[in-house]
Amino acid sequence: MRKVIVVFLWSVIICDGHLALAQSSLAILDSVRKHYAIERQTLCYQYRVTGFQKGEWQSYYPGRRERSPFSQEMRLDLRRRLFSIDAQTEFPGGYKFRTVLLGNDTVAYTFDINQNRFGKEVRTGNPAAVDAGITNIKDDLPFLYLIDIEEENLITETHDALHGLIQLRINTPANGLSLFVDPRTNYITRIERIAPSFPGVVLQSIRYSDYKKVDGVPIATSIAIYENDRLVQKRAIAGMEVNKKELEYPRWPENYRVSSGARGPLVASKVGNFTYLIAGIPGDRNTVFVDMGNYVVVMESPLNDEFELRVIRLIKETLPGKPIRYLFLTHFHNDHISGVRSFVAEGATIIVSNPTKKMVSRLLNITFSKDSPGTSVQQKVSYATYRRHFRLKNEECAIDFWSVRNSHARGLSFASVPTERFVYQGDLLSIPADGTLTPPIDVNIQFYHFLKRKKISFERMVSHHGHNFITPSMISFN
Numbered sequence: 001m002r003k004v005i006v007v008f009l010w011s012v013i014i015c016d017g018h019l020a021l022a023q024s025s026l027a028i029l030d031s032v033r034k035h036y037a038i039e040r041q042t043l044c045y046q047y048r049v050t051g052f053q054k055g056e057w058q059s060y061y062p063g064r065r066e067r068s069p070f071s072q073e074m075r076l077d078l079r080r081r082l083f084s085i086d087a088q089t090e091f092p093g094g095y096k097f098r099t100v101l102l103g104n105d106t107v108a109y110t111f112d113i114n115q116n117r118f119g120k121e122v123r124t125g126n127p128a129a130v131d132a133g134i135t136n137i138k139d140d141l142p143f144l145y146l147i148d149i150e151e152e153n154l155i156t157e158t159h160d161a162l163h164g165l166i167q168l169r170i171n172t173p174a175n176g177l178s179l180f181v182d183p184r185t186n187y188i189t190r191i192e193r194i195a196p197s198f199p200g201v202v203l204q205s206i207r208y209s210d211y212k213k214v215d216g217v218p219i220a221t222s223i224a225i226y227e228n229d230r231l232v233q234k235r236a237i238a239g240m241e242v243n244k245k246e247l248e249y250p251r252w253p254e255n256y257r258v259s260s261g262a263r264g265p266l267v268a269s270k271v272g273n274f275t276y277l278i279a280g281i282p283g284d285r286n287t288v289f290v291d292m293g294n295y296v297v298v299m300e301s302p303l304n305d306e307f308e309l310r311v312i313r314l315i316k317e318t319l320p321g322k323p324i325r326y327l328f329l330t331h332f333h334n335d336h337i338s339g340v341r342s343f344v345a346e347g348a349t350i351i352v353s354n355p356t357k358k359m360v361s362r363l364l365n366i367t368f369s370k371d372s373p374g375t376s377v378q379q380k381v382s383y384a385t386y387r388r389h390f391r392l393k394n395e396e397c398a399i400d401f402w403s404v405r406n407s408h409a410r411g412l413s414f415a416s417v418p419t420e421r422f423v424y425q426g427d428l429l430s431i432p433a434d435g436t437l438t439p440p441i442d443v444n445i446q447f448y449h450f451l452k453r454k455k456i457s458f459e460r461m462v463s464h465h466g467h468n469f470i471t472p473s474m475i476s477f478n
């Protein structure tokens, strides 16, 4: 009997090295699956996360990697592809958002519980949004990646010489993923993937520690996310419930309505003698441009370079023959400046406060390379900077740019066109597009007092986020 086994093993190793490798990958996979008791699980999970994000593109001080705290309630029924992520996040200036992402097999809904971003509009997303939500939860419970792996998708198994770990590379539908397993304990200690992150792609590494068993399932209670070896997020897992038959999902809040989500073609509409609005930019954003006679001034460059090329095309169709000489950026947060390269390639001078300039030039240094749209060489960038105030004018029209002392972002500024009684601002006051009004936060009050002190009055205020027709009657703070 013993003889037979020996002969059989020899034949595997000698005849086919690849087969031997695949078998040992599967053997590792099997023992890790057993360790995580995957066979016994009904694949329902419910838990809480508290933690913080760390980064420099949403902080108050330019260049400082500040912490933004968050908490999440997660629920998942993997077999039925049902999940919910109830998330609270905080940003400087008093911003507190709470959204519930509800996934139902092929469609995901986002509810704005605090009603201070989208109001009572429910956003819908397609299967990709469901997959993204489930991936968020799988990243907390990495053993879930080991369910239903097709053998052909388990590519390689290598030993990590430095840490004594075994690396299992898996092809997932979205992208490749590597799981690192400690062969002595069978714990997954790390996963790695290439992932998009502002302003490019990074090696994302998620590290797992402080394992505790919950209903026989090992759960990592401490998770740290690194991008290119820099810590960007810490997550502490608590209140884990495994294998509950029926999960309680948050109920659909009352009086919310599903927005069509359908956005027509990008259009520019005249909102003053010289002022134009481009409304309905994805993510509920508004851009404004001003006709200054022989040149154009544009406000903000959100989203990305490709999208801003469309904005530039639209401006040129609206005001043929007029160069875009200036781009004004309210502040350095990445959701306001991500498309700046397209305007630089256009030859625009960037109007920014000094703190904003610091981060915009950093972004351009990182990303202004041969793959920039519209240019193939590093381009000289010109800035018009100011500390408190800057003015552009011709015989008929003037634009004032004001830096406001505020608690959201250092150097945060807004623009006013006095002759049009028009104001454009971003993140000083955001009212949802559906007009839902919520109590003011710190940065709103700071802005309100600034307008009073400088005696800046307006008939129409366009907010970068959300509402594009804010009137004085919608604002009353005491």
Ligand SMILES: [Zn+2]
Residues within 6 Å of the ligand: 331, 333, 408, 409, 427
């Ligand atoms: Zn901001």
Ligand SMILES: [Zn+2]
Residues within 6 Å of the ligand: 333, 335, 336, 426, 427, 465
């Ligand atoms: Zn913003």
